[in-house]
Amino acid sequence: MTIQQLTEELGLTVFALDDPDREVAGGYCGDLLSWVMGRAVAGGAWLTIMSNVNVAAVAALADVACVILTEGVRPDPALLAKARAQGVNLLGTDLPTYACAGRLHTLIG
Amino acid sequence: MQEEDRIHLSYQVEGGDLTHAGEASSGVKQTLRKLGIDPGTIRRVSVCMYEGEINMVIHANGGLAMVDVGMDDITITLTDYGPGIPDIDRAMQAGFSTAADSVRDLGFGAGMGLPNMKKYSDEMKIKSIVGVGTTVTMVVKIPS
Numbered sequence: 001m002t003i004q005q006l007t008e009e010l011g012l013t014v015f016a017l018d019d020p021d022r023e024v025a026g027g028y029c030g031d032l033l034s035w036v037m038g039r040a041v042a043g044g045a046w047l048t049i050m051s052n053v054n055v056a057a058v059a060a061l062a063d064v065a066c067v068i069l070t071e072g073v074r075p076d077p078a079l080l081a082k083a084r085a086q087g088v089n090l091l092g093t094d095l096p097t098y099a100c101a102g103r104l105h106t107l108i109g
Numbered sequence: 110m111q112e113e114d115r116i117h118l119s120y121q122v123e124g125g126d127l128t129h130a131g132e133a134s135s136g137v138k139q140t141l142r143k144l145g146i147d148p149g150t151i152r153r154v155s156v157c158m159y160e161g162e163i164n165m166v167i168h169a170n171g172g173l174a175m176v177d178v179g180m181d182d183i184t185i186t187l188t189d190y191g192p193g194i195p196d197i198d199r200a201m202q203a204g205f206s207t208a209a210d211s212v213r214d215l216g217f218g219a220g221m222g223l224p225n226m227k228k229y230s231d232e233m234k235i236k237s238i239v240g241v242g243t244t245v246t247m248v249v250k251i252p253s
Contacts, residue, residue: 034163034221037156038228042148050216057131061138061155063148078128086135 001108003066003089006045009107010093010100012068015075018087024065027104029097033058040064045104047097049073056082056090065089068104070097116144116178122162124171127215133174134159144178150251153229154183157247160222161187167212168192169243182231185247193239201227 004020006012026044030036033054040046042063048055051073059067066089069075075083075090083090093100118140120133137158141151158174165172169191177184194200201223208218227233230247237243 031216032219032221033216034160034219034225037160038221038225042152052215053128054130054215054217057135057159061131061134061152061159063152063155 003091006066006104006107007091010095010103013092015069015080015092016083016088016090018084019089022065022089024108026108027101028064029101037062047100047104049097051075051079053078053082055079056086056088059083059088059090060086066091068093068100070095070100116140118176118178120174120176122165122171122174124166124169127163127166127212127217130163130166131159133162137174137176141178141183146178146183146251150183150249153249154185156229157226157249158185160226161185161245161247163217164222164245165189165191167208167217172242181251181253183249183251185230185245185249187245188242189244190242193241193243194235194237195239197235197237 001024002021006024024045026041028040028044029047031048031050037058040062043065045066045068046064047068047070049071056079069092072094122133134155138155169189172189175186199205203224204220206218206220212218231250232248234246
């Protein structure tokens with residue numbers, strides 16, 4: 001499933017979407033950035049409530065397909081700017097992390 | 110690429126400000142992409158480099174990052190003139206961290222930096238002298 005399809009299926013808010021056709025394979029939930037760096041799967045969706053600028057760097061370097069800010073969290077202005085500049089696909093939802101992960105799992109396994 | 114054609118990259122990492130942390134790592138990633146290095150290797154180098162960069166920003170007031178790209182491997186050397194690591198074995202333990210609360214609030218300081226660097230590199234060496242500084246060398250092999 002592509003990021004664009006996922007965005008439509010889950011009704012996600014689009015903050016930055018550079019590569020809507022990228023495939024999403026798997027996912028990871030976490031807010032400790034080094035933990036995410038070490039464990040997130042490349043090409044997966046990363047669900048987090050962290051909204052500072054470092055999220056863009058971690059997402060880009062860990063090569064996740066997209067970041068989904070959960071629980072209604074919105075990106076800091078610095079994160080938004082960096083995500084757009086670096087081509088990080090940054091999305092958002094009002095769903096709690098658990099519910100979002102559950103729906104993601106149902107959709108893409 | 111011939112063996113004598115190794116490519117050398119170097120970056121000055123500014124200390125103290127986590128806002129710009131990751132710029133050296135991003136620069137390396139872009140260069141490796143242009144060189145046609147495979148995505149898996151780029152990711153491993155990125156994780157090693159970023160964790161090291163974060164450590165230099167948080168603990169050592171910055172430092173120098175050098176990356177040496179060859180045919181078979183990529184060597185990352187991070188040198189700082191920070192406080193040094195008194196007990197490297199302890200620093201290597203997952204979950205051990207001396208990071209300040211302000212750093213933890215940003216999502217760092219979980220004590221996973223050095224373990225991640227070890228996990229994603231094929232070789233890692235730490236030389237540290239308290240009061241003088243630390244040099245971390247990591248080698249990531251490129252699959253043939």
